[in-house]
Amino acid sequence: MNEGGIIGERVTLSGRVMAPSGAFPVSGALVFLTKEDLEPIPSGVYHYECDEMQGTPYALSKADGTWTIENAPVGTWKLVTRKGNFRRVREIEVATGMDPNVHEELTTLPGSRTPDGLDMTPSFAVVKTSPDLTYDLLAKFGMGQVNASGELVQGTESFHIYEDGGFSSYAHTSTLFDNDNLHNYHMIFLPCYASSVGVPFVNNNIQKLRDYVSKGGRIYNSCTVSLWTEAPFPEYVDFYQDDAPSRFDIGRRTNTAYATKGTMLDPDLAAWMGVVTGSDPNNIAFQNGYVTIDATQEVNDGHGLEKDGFVVKPYTWVRDNGTYAGSPLMVTYNYDLGKVFYSVYETSSKTAAITPQEYVLLYVILEVGVCANLPPEVK
Structure with missing residues:
Protein backbone atom coordinates (compact mmCIF):
# COMPACT_ATOMS: atom_id res chain seq x y z
CA MET A 1 0.00 0.00 0.00
CA ASP A 119 -18.10 -0.20 7.24
CA MET A 120 -17.06 -3.81 7.72
CA THR A 121 -17.28 -6.02 10.80
CA PRO A 122 -16.20 -9.57 11.66
CA SER A 123 -18.44 -12.55 10.99
CA PHE A 124 -19.18 -13.88 14.47
CA ALA A 125 -21.19 -16.95 15.46
CA VAL A 126 -22.27 -16.88 19.09
CA VAL A 127 -23.87 -19.71 21.02
CA LYS A 128 -26.64 -18.18 23.11
CA THR A 129 -26.52 -19.86 26.45
CA SER A 130 -26.38 -19.15 30.15
CA PRO A 131 -24.76 -18.17 32.46
CA ASP A 132 -21.99 -16.75 30.20
CA LEU A 133 -23.93 -14.13 28.22
CA THR A 134 -21.42 -13.36 25.47
CA TYR A 135 -24.16 -12.19 23.10
CA ASP A 136 -25.08 -9.44 25.57
CA LEU A 137 -21.44 -8.35 25.81
CA LEU A 138 -21.11 -8.01 22.03
CA ALA A 139 -24.30 -5.95 22.02
CA LYS A 140 -22.93 -3.69 24.77
CA PHE A 141 -19.77 -3.33 22.69
CA GLY A 142 -21.95 -1.91 19.93
CA MET A 143 -22.84 -4.87 17.71
CA GLY A 144 -26.49 -4.68 18.73
CA GLN A 145 -28.93 -2.68 20.80
CA VAL A 146 -29.36 -3.29 24.53
CA ASN A 147 -32.15 -2.55 26.98
CA ALA A 148 -31.72 -0.77 30.29
CA SER A 149 -30.47 -3.99 31.89
CA GLY A 150 -27.72 -4.47 29.31
CA GLU A 151 -29.52 -7.29 27.51
CA LEU A 152 -29.45 -7.72 23.73
CA VAL A 153 -32.61 -6.57 21.97
CA GLN A 154 -33.35 -9.59 19.80
CA GLY A 155 -33.05 -8.93 16.08
CA THR A 156 -30.68 -5.95 16.37
CA GLU A 157 -27.48 -8.02 16.48
CA SER A 158 -24.93 -7.92 13.64
CA PHE A 159 -23.72 -11.45 14.41
CA HIS A 160 -25.30 -14.88 14.07
CA ILE A 161 -26.78 -16.57 17.12
CA TYR A 162 -27.12 -20.31 17.69
CA GLU A 163 -29.14 -21.57 20.65
CA ASP A 164 -28.06 -24.21 23.12
CA GLY A 165 -31.43 -25.10 24.58
CA GLY A 166 -34.31 -22.87 25.62
CA PHE A 167 -33.94 -20.30 22.83
CA SER A 168 -35.89 -22.01 20.05
CA SER A 169 -36.10 -18.99 17.72
CA TYR A 170 -32.50 -19.66 16.67
CA ALA A 171 -30.81 -22.58 14.94
CA HIS A 172 -29.39 -25.12 17.36
CA THR A 173 -25.68 -25.28 18.20
CA SER A 174 -25.35 -28.56 16.30
CA THR A 175 -26.19 -26.84 12.98
CA LEU A 176 -23.08 -24.72 13.34
CA PHE A 177 -21.22 -27.89 12.40
CA ASP A 178 -23.33 -28.78 9.35
CA ASN A 179 -21.16 -29.23 6.27
CA ASP A 180 -18.66 -26.33 6.17
CA ASN A 181 -20.84 -23.87 8.08
CA LEU A 182 -18.05 -23.15 10.58
CA HIS A 183 -16.00 -21.66 7.76
CA ASN A 184 -18.58 -18.90 7.23
CA TYR A 185 -17.28 -17.20 10.39
CA HIS A 186 -14.13 -15.39 11.43
CA MET A 187 -14.74 -16.41 15.04
CA ILE A 188 -17.08 -18.67 16.98
CA PHE A 189 -18.01 -18.21 20.64
CA LEU A 190 -18.65 -21.34 22.71
CA PRO A 191 -19.27 -19.97 26.20
CA CYS A 192 -20.42 -21.64 29.38
CA TYR A 193 -22.69 -23.63 29.44
CA ALA A 194 -22.84 -24.66 25.76
CA SER A 195 -23.32 -28.38 26.27
CA SER A 196 -26.72 -29.52 24.98
CA VAL A 197 -25.09 -31.30 22.02
CA GLY A 198 -23.43 -33.74 24.42
CA VAL A 199 -19.85 -34.93 24.91
CA PRO A 200 -19.90 -37.48 22.03
CA PHE A 201 -20.92 -34.73 19.58
CA VAL A 202 -17.88 -32.62 20.50
CA ASN A 203 -15.53 -35.58 20.24
CA ASN A 204 -17.03 -36.52 16.87
CA ASN A 205 -16.32 -33.01 15.55
CA ILE A 206 -12.72 -32.68 16.72
CA GLN A 207 -11.34 -32.68 13.18
CA LYS A 208 -13.81 -30.00 12.05
CA LEU A 209 -12.70 -27.76 14.92
CA ARG A 210 -9.03 -28.32 14.11
CA ASP A 211 -9.55 -27.68 10.40
CA TYR A 212 -11.49 -24.49 11.13
CA VAL A 213 -8.74 -23.04 13.32
CA SER A 214 -5.98 -24.27 11.03
CA LYS A 215 -7.44 -22.24 8.14
CA GLY A 216 -7.64 -19.04 10.17
CA GLY A 217 -10.70 -19.44 12.38
CA ARG A 218 -10.85 -18.27 15.99
CA ILE A 219 -12.58 -20.02 18.89
CA TYR A 220 -13.54 -18.44 22.21
CA ASN A 221 -14.36 -20.92 24.96
CA SER A 222 -14.98 -20.41 28.67
CA CYS A 223 -15.26 -21.97 32.07
CA THR A 224 -16.91 -25.37 32.52
CA VAL A 225 -17.32 -26.27 28.85
CA SER A 226 -13.57 -26.46 28.29
CA LEU A 227 -14.10 -29.70 26.37
CA TRP A 228 -14.74 -27.62 23.23
CA THR A 229 -11.07 -26.62 23.04
CA GLU A 230 -9.36 -29.31 25.12
CA ALA A 231 -10.69 -32.15 22.95
CA PRO A 232 -9.29 -30.84 19.64
CA PHE A 233 -6.21 -29.17 21.17
CA PRO A 234 -5.15 -31.24 24.21
CA GLU A 235 -1.43 -30.48 24.10
CA TYR A 236 -1.26 -26.82 25.11
CA VAL A 237 -3.19 -26.34 28.38
CA ASP A 238 -2.92 -28.57 31.46
CA PHE A 239 -6.10 -28.25 33.47
CA TYR A 240 -6.66 -29.11 37.12
CA GLN A 241 -6.70 -32.89 37.60
CA ASP A 242 -7.88 -35.13 34.74
CA ASP A 243 -7.77 -33.65 31.20
CA ALA A 244 -9.49 -36.62 29.53
CA PRO A 245 -12.19 -35.50 27.02
CA SER A 246 -14.92 -37.48 28.77
CA ARG A 247 -16.82 -34.52 30.26
CA PHE A 248 -17.49 -30.87 29.50
CA ASP A 249 -16.14 -29.40 32.74
CA ILE A 250 -12.49 -30.36 32.36
CA GLY A 251 -10.47 -28.53 35.03
CA ARG A 252 -13.40 -27.81 37.34
CA ARG A 253 -11.97 -26.84 40.73
CA THR A 254 -15.14 -26.15 42.66
CA ASN A 255 -18.91 -26.56 42.47
CA THR A 256 -19.47 -23.02 43.69
CA ALA A 257 -18.19 -19.95 41.88
CA TYR A 258 -15.01 -18.38 43.19
CA ALA A 259 -13.94 -14.75 43.01
CA THR A 260 -10.36 -13.57 42.81
CA LYS A 261 -8.04 -10.78 41.68
CA GLY A 262 -5.96 -10.86 38.53
CA THR A 263 -2.77 -9.24 37.24
CA MET A 264 -2.60 -8.11 33.61
CA LEU A 265 0.63 -9.63 32.27
CA ASP A 266 0.42 -7.96 28.87
CA PRO A 267 1.66 -4.34 29.18
CA ASP A 268 -0.64 -2.97 26.47
CA LEU A 269 -3.66 -4.67 28.02
CA ALA A 270 -2.62 -3.30 31.42
CA ALA A 271 -2.39 0.25 30.09
CA TRP A 272 -5.79 0.03 28.42
CA MET A 273 -7.47 -1.53 31.46
CA GLY A 274 -6.18 1.36 33.52
CA VAL A 275 -7.95 3.73 31.12
CA VAL A 276 -11.31 1.98 30.72
CA THR A 277 -11.76 0.73 34.29
CA GLY A 278 -9.84 3.34 36.27
CA SER A 279 -8.54 0.47 38.40
CA ASP A 280 -5.11 -0.88 39.19
CA PRO A 281 -4.34 -3.36 36.37
CA ASN A 282 -2.40 -5.46 38.88
CA ASN A 283 -5.48 -5.94 41.03
CA ILE A 284 -8.52 -6.41 38.77
CA ALA A 285 -11.55 -8.21 40.22
CA PHE A 286 -12.72 -11.42 38.56
CA GLN A 287 -15.78 -13.45 39.47
CA ASN A 288 -17.69 -16.60 38.51
CA GLY A 289 -14.63 -18.80 38.18
CA TYR A 290 -14.99 -22.57 38.40
CA VAL A 291 -11.96 -23.94 36.55
CA THR A 292 -8.22 -23.63 37.15
CA ILE A 293 -5.27 -24.21 34.85
CA ASP A 294 -2.18 -25.90 36.28
CA ALA A 295 0.17 -24.91 33.45
CA THR A 296 0.49 -24.13 29.76
CA GLN A 297 2.88 -26.01 27.49
CA GLU A 298 4.99 -24.87 24.55
CA VAL A 299 4.84 -27.63 21.95
CA ASN A 300 7.12 -28.03 18.94
CA ASP A 301 4.57 -29.64 16.64
CA GLY A 302 4.80 -27.39 13.58
CA HIS A 303 1.49 -25.60 14.23
CA GLY A 304 2.85 -22.39 15.78
CA LEU A 305 3.80 -19.05 14.24
CA GLU A 306 6.69 -18.83 11.80
CA LYS A 307 8.39 -16.24 14.02
CA ASP A 308 8.34 -18.81 16.84
CA GLY A 309 9.87 -21.53 14.69
CA PHE A 310 6.37 -23.04 14.35
CA VAL A 311 6.36 -23.86 18.07
CA VAL A 312 2.93 -23.34 19.64
CA LYS A 313 3.46 -20.91 22.52
CA PRO A 314 0.40 -20.31 24.72
CA TYR A 315 0.18 -16.74 26.02
CA THR A 316 -1.18 -15.91 29.45
CA TRP A 317 -2.89 -12.51 29.41
CA VAL A 318 -4.07 -12.51 33.03
CA ARG A 319 -2.73 -14.37 36.07
CA ASP A 320 -4.57 -15.08 39.30
CA ASN A 321 -2.99 -13.28 42.26
CA GLY A 322 -5.63 -14.21 44.80
CA THR A 323 -7.67 -17.36 45.32
CA TYR A 324 -5.53 -19.64 43.14
CA ALA A 325 -2.42 -17.50 42.91
CA GLY A 326 -0.23 -18.14 39.88
CA SER A 327 -2.92 -19.86 37.83
CA PRO A 328 -3.68 -18.41 34.36
CA LEU A 329 -7.11 -16.80 34.07
CA MET A 330 -7.09 -16.02 30.33
CA VAL A 331 -4.91 -17.78 27.76
CA THR A 332 -4.62 -17.81 23.99
CA TYR A 333 -2.56 -19.82 21.56
CA ASN A 334 -2.05 -19.79 17.81
CA TYR A 335 -2.62 -22.92 15.77
CA ASP A 336 -1.56 -22.70 12.12
CA LEU A 337 -3.44 -19.64 10.76
CA GLY A 338 -5.99 -19.42 13.57
CA LYS A 339 -6.22 -18.92 17.31
CA VAL A 340 -7.89 -20.32 20.43
CA PHE A 341 -9.07 -18.20 23.40
CA TYR A 342 -9.97 -19.65 26.79
CA SER A 343 -11.02 -18.10 30.11
CA VAL A 344 -11.47 -20.08 33.33
CA TYR A 345 -14.42 -17.92 34.37
CA GLU A 346 -17.83 -17.00 32.99
CA THR A 347 -16.96 -13.75 31.27
CA SER A 348 -20.34 -12.07 30.92
CA SER A 349 -23.25 -11.65 33.28
CA LYS A 350 -26.45 -9.61 33.32
CA THR A 351 -25.15 -6.10 33.93
CA ALA A 352 -25.89 -2.78 32.26
CA ALA A 353 -22.25 -1.71 32.45
CA ILE A 354 -19.29 -3.60 31.02
CA THR A 355 -17.38 -5.32 33.82
CA PRO A 356 -13.57 -5.49 34.08
CA GLN A 357 -13.43 -9.15 33.03
CA GLU A 358 -15.65 -8.36 30.04
CA TYR A 359 -13.22 -5.63 29.01
CA VAL A 360 -10.42 -8.21 29.07
CA LEU A 361 -12.27 -10.40 26.56
CA LEU A 362 -13.04 -7.46 24.29
CA TYR A 363 -9.39 -6.41 24.28
CA VAL A 364 -8.14 -9.90 23.53
CA ILE A 365 -10.55 -10.61 20.66
CA LEU A 366 -9.86 -7.15 19.23
CA GLU A 367 -6.18 -8.03 19.05
CA VAL A 368 -7.02 -10.58 16.38
CA GLY A 369 -5.40 -9.72 13.07
CA VAL A 370 -3.61 -6.58 14.17
CA CYS A 371 -0.47 -6.05 12.11
CA ALA A 372 2.85 -6.65 13.81
CA ASN A 373 6.28 -5.29 12.96
CA LEU A 374 4.96 -2.24 11.14
CA PRO A 375 7.56 0.13 9.71
CA PRO A 376 8.40 3.27 11.68
CA GLU A 377 5.59 5.80 11.40
CA VAL A 378 6.19 8.03 8.39
CA LYS A 379 7.50 11.42 9.48
Whole structure:
Protein backbone atom coordinates (compact mmCIF):
# COMPACT_ATOMS: atom_id res chain seq x y z
CA MET A 1 0.00 0.00 0.00
CA ASN A 2 2.82 2.34 -0.87
CA GLU A 3 1.65 5.89 -1.51
CA GLY A 4 4.84 6.72 -3.39
CA GLY A 5 5.43 10.28 -4.46
CA ILE A 6 4.02 11.90 -1.32
CA ILE A 7 5.38 15.43 -1.49
CA GLY A 8 4.21 18.94 -0.74
CA GLU A 9 2.57 20.49 2.28
CA ARG A 10 1.91 18.36 5.34
CA VAL A 11 -0.70 18.65 8.08
CA THR A 12 -0.84 17.05 11.53
CA LEU A 13 -4.07 15.14 12.15
CA SER A 14 -5.24 13.86 15.52
CA GLY A 15 -8.23 11.91 16.72
CA ARG A 16 -9.48 9.05 18.82
CA VAL A 17 -10.63 5.53 17.96
CA MET A 18 -13.79 4.51 19.78
CA ALA A 19 -15.72 1.27 20.20
CA PRO A 20 -18.86 0.90 18.05
CA SER A 21 -20.98 1.93 21.04
CA GLY A 22 -18.95 5.13 21.38
CA ALA A 23 -18.65 4.40 25.10
CA PHE A 24 -14.93 3.68 25.43
CA PRO A 25 -11.67 4.03 23.46
CA VAL A 26 -9.92 1.32 21.46
CA SER A 27 -6.20 0.73 21.80
CA GLY A 28 -3.87 -0.47 19.05
CA ALA A 29 -6.13 0.35 16.10
CA LEU A 30 -4.48 1.09 12.77
CA VAL A 31 -5.37 4.49 11.30
CA PHE A 32 -4.01 5.41 7.88
CA LEU A 33 -4.50 7.49 4.75
CA THR A 34 -4.69 6.01 1.27
CA LYS A 35 -5.92 6.84 -2.20
CA GLU A 36 -6.28 3.19 -3.19
CA ASP A 37 -9.53 1.25 -3.30
CA LEU A 38 -9.55 -1.30 -0.50
CA GLU A 39 -10.36 -4.95 -1.02
CA PRO A 40 -13.48 -6.16 0.81
CA ILE A 41 -12.83 -8.15 3.96
CA PRO A 42 -13.87 -11.76 3.24
CA SER A 43 -17.04 -12.73 5.06
CA GLY A 44 -15.75 -16.17 6.03
CA VAL A 45 -12.63 -17.69 7.50
CA TYR A 46 -9.39 -16.52 5.89
CA HIS A 47 -5.82 -15.63 6.75
CA TYR A 48 -5.50 -11.92 7.50
CA GLU A 49 -1.98 -10.80 6.71
CA CYS A 50 -0.49 -7.49 7.80
CA ASP A 51 -1.50 -4.37 5.88
CA GLU A 52 1.58 -3.01 4.13
CA MET A 53 2.21 0.47 5.51
CA GLN A 54 5.56 1.24 3.91
CA GLY A 55 5.42 4.85 2.70
CA THR A 56 1.85 5.29 3.95
CA PRO A 57 0.91 7.95 6.54
CA TYR A 58 -0.41 5.98 9.51
CA ALA A 59 -0.62 5.75 13.29
CA LEU A 60 -1.60 3.23 15.95
CA SER A 61 -4.04 4.37 18.62
CA LYS A 62 -2.74 4.59 22.18
CA ALA A 63 -4.30 3.14 25.32
CA ASP A 64 -6.71 6.08 25.50
CA GLY A 65 -7.64 5.64 21.83
CA THR A 66 -5.83 8.77 20.66
CA TRP A 67 -3.72 8.83 17.51
CA THR A 68 -1.67 11.38 15.59
CA ILE A 69 -0.52 11.39 11.97
CA GLU A 70 2.09 14.11 11.72
CA ASN A 71 2.73 13.92 8.00
CA ALA A 72 -0.68 13.98 6.33
CA PRO A 73 -0.25 15.42 2.80
CA VAL A 74 -2.75 17.99 1.56
CA GLY A 75 -5.45 16.49 -0.67
CA THR A 76 -8.44 14.18 -0.70
CA TRP A 77 -7.81 10.88 1.08
CA LYS A 78 -9.53 7.79 2.35
CA LEU A 79 -9.15 7.72 6.13
CA VAL A 80 -9.10 4.06 7.17
CA THR A 81 -9.53 2.76 10.71
CA ARG A 82 -8.95 -0.95 11.24
CA LYS A 83 -8.83 -3.22 14.25
CA GLY A 84 -8.78 -6.87 13.32
CA ASN A 85 -11.76 -7.37 10.99
CA PHE A 86 -13.49 -4.15 12.05
CA ARG A 87 -12.84 -1.50 9.39
CA ARG A 88 -14.25 1.94 8.69
CA VAL A 89 -13.40 4.02 5.61
CA ARG A 90 -14.29 7.70 5.34
CA GLU A 91 -13.25 10.39 2.89
CA ILE A 92 -11.34 13.30 4.34
CA GLU A 93 -10.08 16.53 2.80
CA VAL A 94 -6.70 17.47 4.23
CA ALA A 95 -5.98 21.18 3.86
CA THR A 96 -3.63 23.71 5.38
CA GLY A 97 -5.27 25.68 8.15
CA MET A 98 -7.89 22.99 8.80
CA ASP A 99 -8.95 21.92 12.27
CA PRO A 100 -6.45 19.13 12.96
CA ASN A 101 -8.87 17.31 15.26
CA VAL A 102 -10.68 14.62 13.29
CA HIS A 103 -14.28 14.04 14.38
CA GLU A 104 -14.58 10.84 16.42
CA GLU A 105 -17.32 9.43 14.18
CA LEU A 106 -14.81 9.09 11.37
CA THR A 107 -12.61 6.75 13.41
CA THR A 108 -15.25 4.94 15.48
CA LEU A 109 -15.25 1.23 14.74
CA PRO A 110 -18.45 0.14 12.99
CA GLY A 111 -21.02 -2.04 14.73
CA SER A 112 -22.38 -3.54 11.51
CA ARG A 113 -21.54 -3.86 7.84
CA THR A 114 -22.85 -1.48 5.19
CA PRO A 115 -23.61 -2.53 1.58
CA ASP A 116 -21.13 0.01 0.20
CA GLY A 117 -18.26 -1.66 2.05
CA LEU A 118 -17.31 1.51 3.94
CA ASP A 119 -18.10 -0.20 7.24
CA MET A 120 -17.06 -3.81 7.72
CA THR A 121 -17.28 -6.02 10.80
CA PRO A 122 -16.20 -9.57 11.66
CA SER A 123 -18.44 -12.55 10.99
CA PHE A 124 -19.18 -13.88 14.47
CA ALA A 125 -21.19 -16.95 15.46
CA VAL A 126 -22.27 -16.88 19.09
CA VAL A 127 -23.87 -19.71 21.02
CA LYS A 128 -26.64 -18.18 23.11
CA THR A 129 -26.52 -19.86 26.45
CA SER A 130 -26.38 -19.15 30.15
CA PRO A 131 -24.76 -18.17 32.46
CA ASP A 132 -21.99 -16.75 30.20
CA LEU A 133 -23.93 -14.13 28.22
CA THR A 134 -21.42 -13.36 25.47
CA TYR A 135 -24.16 -12.19 23.10
CA ASP A 136 -25.08 -9.44 25.57
CA LEU A 137 -21.44 -8.35 25.81
CA LEU A 138 -21.11 -8.01 22.03
CA ALA A 139 -24.30 -5.95 22.02
CA LYS A 140 -22.93 -3.69 24.77
CA PHE A 141 -19.77 -3.33 22.69
CA GLY A 142 -21.95 -1.91 19.93
CA MET A 143 -22.84 -4.87 17.71
CA GLY A 144 -26.49 -4.68 18.73
CA GLN A 145 -28.93 -2.68 20.80
CA VAL A 146 -29.36 -3.29 24.53
CA ASN A 147 -32.15 -2.55 26.98
CA ALA A 148 -31.72 -0.77 30.29
CA SER A 149 -30.47 -3.99 31.89
CA GLY A 150 -27.72 -4.47 29.31
CA GLU A 151 -29.52 -7.29 27.51
CA LEU A 152 -29.45 -7.72 23.73
CA VAL A 153 -32.61 -6.57 21.97
CA GLN A 154 -33.35 -9.59 19.80
CA GLY A 155 -33.05 -8.93 16.08
CA THR A 156 -30.68 -5.95 16.37
CA GLU A 157 -27.48 -8.02 16.48
CA SER A 158 -24.93 -7.92 13.64
CA PHE A 159 -23.72 -11.45 14.41
CA HIS A 160 -25.30 -14.88 14.07
CA ILE A 161 -26.78 -16.57 17.12
CA TYR A 162 -27.12 -20.31 17.69
CA GLU A 163 -29.14 -21.57 20.65
CA ASP A 164 -28.06 -24.21 23.12
CA GLY A 165 -31.43 -25.10 24.58
CA GLY A 166 -34.31 -22.87 25.62
CA PHE A 167 -33.94 -20.30 22.83
CA SER A 168 -35.89 -22.01 20.05
CA SER A 169 -36.10 -18.99 17.72
CA TYR A 170 -32.50 -19.66 16.67
CA ALA A 171 -30.81 -22.58 14.94
CA HIS A 172 -29.39 -25.12 17.36
CA THR A 173 -25.68 -25.28 18.20
CA SER A 174 -25.35 -28.56 16.30
CA THR A 175 -26.19 -26.84 12.98
CA LEU A 176 -23.08 -24.72 13.34
CA PHE A 177 -21.22 -27.89 12.40
CA ASP A 178 -23.33 -28.78 9.35
CA ASN A 179 -21.16 -29.23 6.27
CA ASP A 180 -18.66 -26.33 6.17
CA ASN A 181 -20.84 -23.87 8.08
CA LEU A 182 -18.05 -23.15 10.58
CA HIS A 183 -16.00 -21.66 7.76
CA ASN A 184 -18.58 -18.90 7.23
CA TYR A 185 -17.28 -17.20 10.39
CA HIS A 186 -14.13 -15.39 11.43
CA MET A 187 -14.74 -16.41 15.04
CA ILE A 188 -17.08 -18.67 16.98
CA PHE A 189 -18.01 -18.21 20.64
CA LEU A 190 -18.65 -21.34 22.71
CA PRO A 191 -19.27 -19.97 26.20
CA CYS A 192 -20.42 -21.64 29.38
CA TYR A 193 -22.69 -23.63 29.44
CA ALA A 194 -22.84 -24.66 25.76
CA SER A 195 -23.32 -28.38 26.27
CA SER A 196 -26.72 -29.52 24.98
CA VAL A 197 -25.09 -31.30 22.02
CA GLY A 198 -23.43 -33.74 24.42
CA VAL A 199 -19.85 -34.93 24.91
CA PRO A 200 -19.90 -37.48 22.03
CA PHE A 201 -20.92 -34.73 19.58
CA VAL A 202 -17.88 -32.62 20.50
CA ASN A 203 -15.53 -35.58 20.24
CA ASN A 204 -17.03 -36.52 16.87
CA ASN A 205 -16.32 -33.01 15.55
CA ILE A 206 -12.72 -32.68 16.72
CA GLN A 207 -11.34 -32.68 13.18
CA LYS A 208 -13.81 -30.00 12.05
CA LEU A 209 -12.70 -27.76 14.92
CA ARG A 210 -9.03 -28.32 14.11
CA ASP A 211 -9.55 -27.68 10.40
CA TYR A 212 -11.49 -24.49 11.13
CA VAL A 213 -8.74 -23.04 13.32
CA SER A 214 -5.98 -24.27 11.03
CA LYS A 215 -7.44 -22.24 8.14
CA GLY A 216 -7.64 -19.04 10.17
CA GLY A 217 -10.70 -19.44 12.38
CA ARG A 218 -10.85 -18.27 15.99
CA ILE A 219 -12.58 -20.02 18.89
CA TYR A 220 -13.54 -18.44 22.21
CA ASN A 221 -14.36 -20.92 24.96
CA SER A 222 -14.98 -20.41 28.67
CA CYS A 223 -15.26 -21.97 32.07
CA THR A 224 -16.91 -25.37 32.52
CA VAL A 225 -17.32 -26.27 28.85
CA SER A 226 -13.57 -26.46 28.29
CA LEU A 227 -14.10 -29.70 26.37
CA TRP A 228 -14.74 -27.62 23.23
CA THR A 229 -11.07 -26.62 23.04
CA GLU A 230 -9.36 -29.31 25.12
CA ALA A 231 -10.69 -32.15 22.95
CA PRO A 232 -9.29 -30.84 19.64
CA PHE A 233 -6.21 -29.17 21.17
CA PRO A 234 -5.15 -31.24 24.21
CA GLU A 235 -1.43 -30.48 24.10
CA TYR A 236 -1.26 -26.82 25.11
CA VAL A 237 -3.19 -26.34 28.38
CA ASP A 238 -2.92 -28.57 31.46
CA PHE A 239 -6.10 -28.25 33.47
CA TYR A 240 -6.66 -29.11 37.12
CA GLN A 241 -6.70 -32.89 37.60
CA ASP A 242 -7.88 -35.13 34.74
CA ASP A 243 -7.77 -33.65 31.20
CA ALA A 244 -9.49 -36.62 29.53
CA PRO A 245 -12.19 -35.50 27.02
CA SER A 246 -14.92 -37.48 28.77
CA ARG A 247 -16.82 -34.52 30.26
CA PHE A 248 -17.49 -30.87 29.50
CA ASP A 249 -16.14 -29.40 32.74
CA ILE A 250 -12.49 -30.36 32.36
CA GLY A 251 -10.47 -28.53 35.03
CA ARG A 252 -13.40 -27.81 37.34
CA ARG A 253 -11.97 -26.84 40.73
CA THR A 254 -15.14 -26.15 42.66
CA ASN A 255 -18.91 -26.56 42.47
CA THR A 256 -19.47 -23.02 43.69
CA ALA A 257 -18.19 -19.95 41.88
CA TYR A 258 -15.01 -18.38 43.19
CA ALA A 259 -13.94 -14.75 43.01
CA THR A 260 -10.36 -13.57 42.81
CA LYS A 261 -8.04 -10.78 41.68
CA GLY A 262 -5.96 -10.86 38.53
CA THR A 263 -2.77 -9.24 37.24
CA MET A 264 -2.60 -8.11 33.61
CA LEU A 265 0.63 -9.63 32.27
CA ASP A 266 0.42 -7.96 28.87
CA PRO A 267 1.66 -4.34 29.18
CA ASP A 268 -0.64 -2.97 26.47
CA LEU A 269 -3.66 -4.67 28.02
CA ALA A 270 -2.62 -3.30 31.42
CA ALA A 271 -2.39 0.25 30.09
CA TRP A 272 -5.79 0.03 28.42
CA MET A 273 -7.47 -1.53 31.46
CA GLY A 274 -6.18 1.36 33.52
CA VAL A 275 -7.95 3.73 31.12
CA VAL A 276 -11.31 1.98 30.72
CA THR A 277 -11.76 0.73 34.29
CA GLY A 278 -9.84 3.34 36.27
CA SER A 279 -8.54 0.47 38.40
CA ASP A 280 -5.11 -0.88 39.19
CA PRO A 281 -4.34 -3.36 36.37
CA ASN A 282 -2.40 -5.46 38.88
CA ASN A 283 -5.48 -5.94 41.03
CA ILE A 284 -8.52 -6.41 38.77
CA ALA A 285 -11.55 -8.21 40.22
CA PHE A 286 -12.72 -11.42 38.56
CA GLN A 287 -15.78 -13.45 39.47
CA ASN A 288 -17.69 -16.60 38.51
CA GLY A 289 -14.63 -18.80 38.18
CA TYR A 290 -14.99 -22.57 38.40
CA VAL A 291 -11.96 -23.94 36.55
CA THR A 292 -8.22 -23.63 37.15
CA ILE A 293 -5.27 -24.21 34.85
CA ASP A 294 -2.18 -25.90 36.28
CA ALA A 295 0.17 -24.91 33.45
CA THR A 296 0.49 -24.13 29.76
CA GLN A 297 2.88 -26.01 27.49
CA GLU A 298 4.99 -24.87 24.55
CA VAL A 299 4.84 -27.63 21.95
CA ASN A 300 7.12 -28.03 18.94
CA ASP A 301 4.57 -29.64 16.64
CA GLY A 302 4.80 -27.39 13.58
CA HIS A 303 1.49 -25.60 14.23
CA GLY A 304 2.85 -22.39 15.78
CA LEU A 305 3.80 -19.05 14.24
CA GLU A 306 6.69 -18.83 11.80
CA LYS A 307 8.39 -16.24 14.02
CA ASP A 308 8.34 -18.81 16.84
CA GLY A 309 9.87 -21.53 14.69
CA PHE A 310 6.37 -23.04 14.35
CA VAL A 311 6.36 -23.86 18.07
CA VAL A 312 2.93 -23.34 19.64
CA LYS A 313 3.46 -20.91 22.52
CA PRO A 314 0.40 -20.31 24.72
CA TYR A 315 0.18 -16.74 26.02
CA THR A 316 -1.18 -15.91 29.45
CA TRP A 317 -2.89 -12.51 29.41
CA VAL A 318 -4.07 -12.51 33.03
CA ARG A 319 -2.73 -14.37 36.07
CA ASP A 320 -4.57 -15.08 39.30
CA ASN A 321 -2.99 -13.28 42.26
CA GLY A 322 -5.63 -14.21 44.80
CA THR A 323 -7.67 -17.36 45.32
CA TYR A 324 -5.53 -19.64 43.14
CA ALA A 325 -2.42 -17.50 42.91
CA GLY A 326 -0.23 -18.14 39.88
CA SER A 327 -2.92 -19.86 37.83
CA PRO A 328 -3.68 -18.41 34.36
CA LEU A 329 -7.11 -16.80 34.07
CA MET A 330 -7.09 -16.02 30.33
CA VAL A 331 -4.91 -17.78 27.76
CA THR A 332 -4.62 -17.81 23.99
CA TYR A 333 -2.56 -19.82 21.56
CA ASN A 334 -2.05 -19.79 17.81
CA TYR A 335 -2.62 -22.92 15.77
CA ASP A 336 -1.56 -22.70 12.12
CA LEU A 337 -3.44 -19.64 10.76
CA GLY A 338 -5.99 -19.42 13.57
CA LYS A 339 -6.22 -18.92 17.31
CA VAL A 340 -7.89 -20.32 20.43
CA PHE A 341 -9.07 -18.20 23.40
CA TYR A 342 -9.97 -19.65 26.79
CA SER A 343 -11.02 -18.10 30.11
CA VAL A 344 -11.47 -20.08 33.33
CA TYR A 345 -14.42 -17.92 34.37
CA GLU A 346 -17.83 -17.00 32.99
CA THR A 347 -16.96 -13.75 31.27
CA SER A 348 -20.34 -12.07 30.92
CA SER A 349 -23.25 -11.65 33.28
CA LYS A 350 -26.45 -9.61 33.32
CA THR A 351 -25.15 -6.10 33.93
CA ALA A 352 -25.89 -2.78 32.26
CA ALA A 353 -22.25 -1.71 32.45
CA ILE A 354 -19.29 -3.60 31.02
CA THR A 355 -17.38 -5.32 33.82
CA PRO A 356 -13.57 -5.49 34.08
CA GLN A 357 -13.43 -9.15 33.03
CA GLU A 358 -15.65 -8.36 30.04
CA TYR A 359 -13.22 -5.63 29.01
CA VAL A 360 -10.42 -8.21 29.07
CA LEU A 361 -12.27 -10.40 26.56
CA LEU A 362 -13.04 -7.46 24.29
CA TYR A 363 -9.39 -6.41 24.28
CA VAL A 364 -8.14 -9.90 23.53
CA ILE A 365 -10.55 -10.61 20.66
CA LEU A 366 -9.86 -7.15 19.23
CA GLU A 367 -6.18 -8.03 19.05
CA VAL A 368 -7.02 -10.58 16.38
CA GLY A 369 -5.40 -9.72 13.07
CA VAL A 370 -3.61 -6.58 14.17
CA CYS A 371 -0.47 -6.05 12.11
CA ALA A 372 2.85 -6.65 13.81
CA ASN A 373 6.28 -5.29 12.96
CA LEU A 374 4.96 -2.24 11.14
CA PRO A 375 7.56 0.13 9.71
CA PRO A 376 8.40 3.27 11.68
CA GLU A 377 5.59 5.80 11.40
CA VAL A 378 6.19 8.03 8.39
CA LYS A 379 7.50 11.42 9.48
